[in-house]
Amino acid sequence: MKKYILTIAAFLLLAPVANYAQKVVCKVKGSDTCLPLSQKEAEEFMKKSSGSAITIIGGGSGVGLAALQNGTTDIAQSSRKMKLDEKQKLVDAGKAFKETIIAYDAISIIVNPANKVSQLTREQLEGIFTGKISNWKDVGGDDEKIIVYSRESSSGTFEFVKTSVMNNKNYAASALLMPATGAIVQSVSQTKGAIGYVGLAYVEKSVKALKVSYDKKTFVEPTVANAMNKSYPITRPLYYYYLNTTEKAVKPYVDFILSAEGQKIVLQEGYVPLK
Numbered sequence: 001m002k003k004y005i006l007t008i009a010a011f012l013l014l015a016p017v018a019n020y021a022q023k024v025v026c027k028v029k030g031s032d033t034c035l036p037l038s039q040k041e042a043e044e045f046m047k048k049s050s051g052s053a054i055t056i057i058g059g060g061s062g063v064g065l066a067a068l069q070n071g072t073t074d075i076a077q078s079s080r081k082m083k084l085d086e087k088q089k090l091v092d093a094g095k096a097f098k099e100t101i102i103a104y105d106a107i108s109i110i111v112n113p114a115n116k117v118s119q120l121t122r123e124q125l126e127g128i129f130t131g132k133i134s135n136w137k138d139v140g141g142d143d144e145k146i147i148v149y150s151r152e153s154s155s156g157t158f159e160f161v162k163t164s165v166m167n168n169k170n171y172a173a174s175a176l177l178m179p180a181t182g183a184i185v186q187s188v189s190q191t192k193g194a195i196g197y198v199g200l201a202y203v204e205k206s207v208k209a210l211k212v213s214y215d216k217k218t219f220v221e222p223t224v225a226n227a228m229n230k231s232y233p234i235t236r237p238l239y240y241y242y243l244n245t246t247e248k249a250v251k252p253y254v255d256f257i258l259s260a261e262g263q264k265i266v267l268q269e270g271y272v273p274l275k
Helices: 010-014 035-048 061-070 084-092 122-130 156-164 181-190 224-228 244-258 260-268
Strands: 005-007 025-030 053-057 075-078 097-111 119-121 147-151 176-178 194-199 211-213 235-243
Touching: 025 061, 025 244, 035 053, 035 244, 035 260, 061 075, 061 084, 061 156, 061 235, 097 156, 097 181, 097 224, 097 244, 097 260, 119 122, 122 147, 122 211, 147 156, 147 181, 156 194, 176 181, 181 194, 235 244, 244 260
Parallel strands: 025 053, 025 075, 119 211, 147 176, 147 194
Antiparallel strands: 005 053, 075 235, 097 194, 097 235
16 A cells, blocks of 8 residues: 655754653554544644654555554554554553543545535445445436445554444445545546545545534534534544553653643644543
């Protein structure tokens, strides 16, 4: 799987403010949903902590958690909770770990702006993503084939949509699996009949986010405000996982994200803060 890597340039270390005495040198790997947020948090932290060097790598939640198991990352960023078998592998290896929620996210269902459909129920979304509904005319749209774009199975968002939206049913065999969230945005923006899902921070003007209903009555738009007041139904926590043995080394960076300043960045970047 193609990985998207950001290593913050060394010149940022010369920034004047130095509020954090303890430097952090670490690698953060995993969820594409978390990627833009982690990049910004790392950039701001390194401005304040002289000598710190934090590398952020995408690739999917499963990739990050596997890297934590094999010791090739210090922090696994994940848009889903660690699975039981993943926990067991760490336990069997004698590796105790910490789980920290750094923010929340609203998963947005996106279509091409030319699509006249503006809202769907959970049941309709299940039908579309499983392939039982294959034409937009069946959900109030034009007579046009539905083209489903999804993340690959290593993605935490893939897993969460399957569980929360699709009632644990399998994706349609015709679904096009994309290696990164940005690829879904690009594909949907260029294809009239397309539908996909992305984290709220990835929604831009080139696509249209649908209102969603889980009660077949109230349709809610994916926004930070609606996620915070819990009216938008497809929301989930975003996690950092790290080993107890490396907690001291990464804690200043994690604490920065959890601070008022770090949570302000969460909001500015289009994610949902903890409070």
